Amino acid sequence: MATHAGGLxxxxxxxxxxxxxxxxxxxxxxxxxxxxxxxxxxxxxFVAMLGRSGSGKSTVLRALAGVDHDAGGExxxxxxxxxxxxxxxxxLLPWKRVLANVALGLTGGDAxxxxxxxxxxxxxxxxxxxxxxxxxxxxxxxVSLARSLVREPELLLADEPFGALDALTRTRMHALxxxxxxxxxxxxxxxxxxxxxxxxxxxxxxxxxxGRIAADLAVEVPSPRRPAGAEYAALRERLLARxxxxxxxxxxxDLPESRYAPHD
Amino acid sequence: MTTAGDLxxxxxxxxxxxxxxxxxxxxxxxxxxxxxxxxxxxxxxxLGEGLIDGPVQIKRGIPSLAxxxxxxxxxxxxxxMKVITIALGAFVPVYIxxxxxxxxxxxxxxxxxxxLGLSRPRFLLHIVLxxxxxxxxxxxxxxxxxAWLALAVVxxxxxTSGIGYMMGLARTYGQTDIIIVGLVVYGLLGxxxxxxxxxxxxxxxxxxxxxxx
Ligand SMILES: Nc1ncnc2c1ncn2[C@@H]1O[C@H](COP(=O)(O)OP(=O)(O)O)[C@@H](O)[C@H]1O
Ligand SMILES: [Mg+2]
Numbered sequence: 001m002a003t004h005a006g007g008l009x010x011x012x013x014x015x016x017x018x019x020x021x022x023x024x025x026x027x028x029x030x031x032x033x034x035x036x037x038x039x040x041x042x043x044x045x046f047v048a049m050l051g052r053s054g055s056g057k058s059t060v061l062r063a064l065a066g067v068d069h070d071a072g073g074e075x076x077x078x079x080x081x082x083x084x085x086x087x088x089x090x091x092l093l094p095w096k097r098v099l100a101n102v103a104l105g106l107t108g109g110d111a112x113x114x115x116x117x118x119x120x121x122x123x124x125x126x127x128x129x130x131x132x133x134x135x136x137x138x139x140x141x142x143v144s145l146a147r148s149l150v151r152e153p154e155l156l157l158a159d160e161p162f163g164a165l166d167a168l169t170r171t172r173m174h175a176l177x178x179x180x181x182x183x184x185x186x187x188x189x190x191x192x193x194x195x196x197x198x199x200x201x202x203x204x205x206x207x208x209x210x211g212r213i214a215a216d217l218a219v220e221v222p223s224p225r226r227p228a229g230a231e232y233a234a235l236r237e238r239l240l241a242r243x244x245x246x247x248x249x250x251x252x253x254d255l256p257e258s259r260y261a262p263h264d
Numbered sequence: 265m266t267t268a269g270d271l272x273x274x275x276x277x278x279x280x281x282x283x284x285x286x287x288x289x290x291x292x293x294x295x296x297x298x299x300x301x302x303x304x305x306x307x308x309x310x311l312g313e314g315l316i317d318g319p320v321q322i323k324r325g326i327p328s329l330a331x332x333x334x335x336x337x338x339x340x341x342x343x344x345m346k347v348i349t350i351a352l353g354a355f356v357p358v359y360i361x362x363x364x365x366x367x368x369x370x371x372x373x374x375x376x377x378x379x380l381g382l383s384r385p386r387f388l389l390h391i392v393l394x395x396x397x398x399x400x401x402x403x404x405x406x407x408x409x410x411a412w413l414a415l416a417v418v419x420x421x422x423x424t425s426g427i428g429y430m431m432g433l434a435r436t437y438g439q440t441d442i443i444i445v446g447l448v449v450y451g452l453l454g455x456x457x458x459x460x461x462x463x464x465x466x467x468x469x470x471x472x473x474x475x476x477x
Contacts, residue, residue, distance in 0.1 A: 093390065133471065
């Protein structure tokens with residue numbers, strides 16, 4: 001895994017734990033974005049993270065991925081050795097064909113075969129020799145999922161991975177991610193701004209606000225999680241309230257400024 | 265037309281064109297190799313950047329052709345002076361554009377390499393070099409143009425063969441038609457070589473095909 005910026009105590013997670021963050025402070029130029037954040041994920045747990053734009057969601061993921069060299073701060077951080085990241089842009093190398101993108105950095109004689117299998121799993125068998133530019137946005141993101149999962153990560157970090165896709169494609173990607181999660185069982189930390197996406201996919205939803213976890217709610221909505229039914233509506237309402245949006249104003253498409261003030 | 269026919273018939277055109285092409289190609293080869301190697305050293309190491317980039321930027325300010333008097337003093341008026349002049353002209357664009365390509369690698373790909381745990385050699389091989397290739401090829405196109413320009417000038421200085429020599433001789437005897445044939449040949453060689461570089465560009469950068477349309 002990549003090396004971490006100074007100020008962090010990095011340890012290996014104990015058994016059964018995928019992520020442990022304690023008192024994480026991340027600051028840019030003296031401005032604290034994360035301010036004593038605590039967050040844990042059990043091995044194989046699927047957690048969605050909500051939060052307003054600029055609340056520091058990407059900063060948390062970058063700390064876990066070990067690519068936050070420009071941040072300062074302190075805290076204790078445990079993450080497994082095998083971490084994969086899915087970015088909002090699929091981030092495929094345009095000069096490599098699809099199969100080579102999935103196999104990028106894999107070692108061993110069976111690397112290509114594993115990449116082929118992963119591509120088939122995301123429904124892209126037959127597109128191995130395509131250039132990334134020849135794929136649609138949804139297909140590119142599926143390649144990126146294949147590239148992440150072929151490494152069999154213990155922790156999958158996804159930063160608004162479906163944010164750039166149209167609604168229909170996004171729904172299909174939800175089903176795909178749910179299926180891949182069942183198959184590979186990594187712990188997942190999914191950053192999203194879509195409350196319905198969070199409820200549909202996660203075991204637990206956390207809300208980031210004021211540099212800390214402001215809400216931590218288990219999703220106890222019976223499967224399949226369709227946006228109907230009392231439990232779903234209640235959870236959705238609580239999450240939206242935590243984000244400073246209540247269901248009524250959201251419906252009117254009018255978000256009063258005062259509600260954007262930090263909660264604490 | 266008849267002049268060109270006569271020149272071909274007695275073999276003068278072919279031998280002069282061949283001499284000129286050979287000069288241009290060897291100058292281009294040396295210049296490209298030097299530009300590529302120095303750009304890689306400067307682009308991939310801080311020390312190399314400090315040692316190489318400054319002098320090259322200064323050299324860039326001096327037109328290569330203005331160095332001809334100095335090169336004549338150092339290397340005489342033989343073949344080596346000609347090839348070195350051409351090489352210097354070709355070197356600059358290859359260096360500048362390759363170096364620029366290396367420095368402007370998208371930081372998102374650097375981050376990707378980090379999260380994938382790519383080793384440094386793999387990072388260079390899979391990300392840095394392919395990322396800098398378009399810049400290198402653009403530099404090559406400028407280098408080819410620069411090489412022909414330098415060729416045309418050095419062949420007027422003192423040559424006993426080549427297209428420029430043939431044209432200089434024609435000037436002495438007032439043979440305008442031979443001069444025109446020489447100009448046409450320069451033009452054709454320039455077009456042909458640019459076409460070749462473009463062809464290579466299209467093959468090597470075929471991943472951009474659909475973007476360019
Ligand atoms: N590399 C950086 N340099 C300076 N400021 C940064 C950097 N990365 C993030 N920030 C700042 O930190 C805050 C949180 O950013 P981010 O984690 O990207 O938020 P989110 O992903 O929740 O939208 C923002 O105000 C952003 O401007
Ligand atoms: Mg973000």
